[in-house]
Amino acid sequence: MIKTLLTTAITLLLTLNSTPQNNGDAILGKWTSDDKKLVVQMYKHGDEYRGKMVWFKDDDSKPMDQWTDKHNPDPKLRERKLLGMDVVTGLVHKGDSYEGGSIYEAKSGKTWSAAAKLDGNDVLKVKGYWHVKLLGRTMIFRRVK
Secondary structure, three states, X not given: OHHHHHHHHHHHHHHHHHOOOOOHHHHOEEEEXXXXXXXXXXXXXXXXXXXXXXXXXXXXXXXXXXXXXOOXXXXXXXOOEOOOOEEEEEEEEEOOEEEEEEEEEOOOOEEEEEEEEEOOOOXXXXXXXXXXXXXXXXXXXXXXX
């Protein structure tokens, strides 16, 4: 009896230890920025995770669907709509984080390296940085329910 209980306990511990701490797909869904001015839909494309802008609040001078990517450094892309545009690309799930991605800042037309990490199920921390993570800025997003 004790041998069976011990074997079961060891098997359970080994199974729990080999289970990933975070399923990569846990990042999927809609997320709103802390300032409530942006909603991003995270989705999977092949082996990478991406985020597209599905709602934003800039100013009331024109409807959301009329805003274009006017600050893009590539003149050919300046007429594309912001709504529905990918702003996060290339994130790859590694352990308990997402690495190797890029984040596009439409207000400046700049692209930054990006990494992300879930803090529980309902908080997503996305860090944009230039070459060195320590010098980056972290944006907090909360899951839209």
